[in-house]
Amino acid sequence: MTTTNHAHPTPAWVLDVLAEAGLPSAPTAVPLPGRNETWRTERPTQSVVVKQLVGPNRRQRFARAAAHTGHRGPLTPTLLHADADRLVLVHSTLADAVTGSELLVEQTFTTELCRELGAGVADLHLGPLDDVRDVPPPVPSVPSEQAVSALPIELVSQFSAGEIQAWRILQSDPQLPGYLRDLREATAAAPRTPVHGDLRIDQVLVADGRPYVVDWEEHGAGDPAYDTGSWIGEWVYRAVLDIPTSRGDGLGTAQPDGVLHHQDLTTAEVVQRGVAKLDALTPHIVAFWDAYRAVRPVDAAEIARVTAFAGWHLLDRLLAHAHAASSLPGLHRAAAGIGKRILSNPAGAADALGLALTEAGAA
Structure with a gap:
């Protein structure tokens, strides 16, 4: 490592x-x-x-x-x-071993690694529940309606300046509590399978060209869509962070490090670059998802939950970054906006992300 x-x-x-x-x-x-x-x-x-x-x-x-x-x-x-x-x-x-996060930034986390991981995660979700029936079930990190509306002053007083900004972003959207309520209700009613419970790219190590998943502290009986949605959300989040860089699609600058410095982007440029960055990473999402569905078929309801959890993942990353931050960069605020858009229309976002139901992947 x-x-x-x-x-x-x-x-x-x-x-x-x-x-x-x-x-x-x-x-x-x-x-x-x-x-x-x-x-x-x-x-x-x-x-x-x-x-x-x-x-x-x-x-x-x-x-x-x-x-x-x-x-x-x-x-x-x-x-x-x-x-x-x-x-x-x-x-x-x-x-x-090298962390998946390092390979993602270096653009060397391959579609083949995504395919192997997708098949492996599907096999985990097909496993027997008896192995995890006696352990505390993992709890997805989706906040309650009350938390998205208002937080106790005792808690807010312990927040960093970045966390205060992050929660202001969440609480400024009057429709977000409803989106999260729908997601919590859908995942509560979903069939349970063994899950990892915290599947992110920094939980993956690559050794001898093969992916290994570590840190099983949230393992248990849960909604399989939380695993797959979190993983897909990682790639969407990376696409947003790549907007001011030349990674992925060559849309960058002549700067030696490929990052825009002290240059404002117009709204149209942000959208153009964001679409290009996501297009560059979509093959990795599709490779994971196709390999997953080849092992474990899914239905339309699960796809909707997967997509919604991918959207929530961008908000979750906002809160994670804010924990030790004095302010929130514009890219993290942009990621939060995209996350909210995905949560508002999971079915439409599923098509955009390459997750649409096909006959081969149907239950």
């Missing part, structure tokens, strides 16, 4: 875990980024990743992750040890 962190003496608790698991000790380890306490041991052979879950809902997240057997679904690193008392998971490492 690509990282800029340096090796440190292995923490004592990591050495204890390795000993309890019967795994080789390691004098040094590299800390990895993320919400948990995670270390990768440094050894010529059998290097492992040791993760101790911390923060909110850590026991529920541990139960979900430990329940993922890896017998079905996309490739995933092998779970070598799980300690319910310490809330520690130990996984095998992937040699020379």
Whole structure:
């Protein structure tokens, strides 16, 4: 896995875990980024990743992750040890793995990777519910109508300036609560399958040319459309972020880094470039979706939920970016606007994204 962190003496608790698991000790380890306490041991052979879950809902997240057997679904690193008392998971490492996020920015996340991932996710969704029946179900991050209308002052007082701007964007649209209510009601009534529950491109590692899905802390019984919609939403979000760059379609500038600097775009130029960027990434969306439907057929109702979750994903990314931001760049506000448009008309957006129902993909 690509990282800029340096090796440190292995923490004592990591050495204890390795000993309890019967795994080789390691004098040094590299800390990895993320919400948990995670270390990768440094050894010529059998290097492992040791993760101790911390923060909110850590026991529920541990139960979900430990329940993922890896017998079905996309490739995933092998779970070598799980300690319910310490809330520690130990996984095998992937040699020379690169994150999906890096490959996406470098334009080297291929349609073939998307196809393999689509088929793997479909296989996960076809798996038996017995494996996850006893773990806490994942909850999609769609806010309530009340939250989109008004938030308690005690909560708002803890927000960053960026979060205040983001929630103002959400709460300024009087129709958004209705769109989100429709989505919550539709997903609550949907059939349950095993799901990853947090399928984003930064949850994918690529090693030896194959995609591996990691971080199964939201794994459980849920609406399969949340997984597929979140994944498709990642590509729509990337298309928006690419508007001022030359990535994907060559529509850029003569700047060495291919990014427009200190140059305002007209509304027409933003629309033109946005359409071109999405057109450039649509083959990746279609590759994932066609491979998914070849394994697991879907109906029109599920396609509507997939598209709506793709729209919500753009708003969710807005909130995630705002958490540590003092202000929101225009591109993130534009992404939020596109997300709201998708939520307002999921059926129409499905056609635009290449998700329309065909006879081959029908149930």
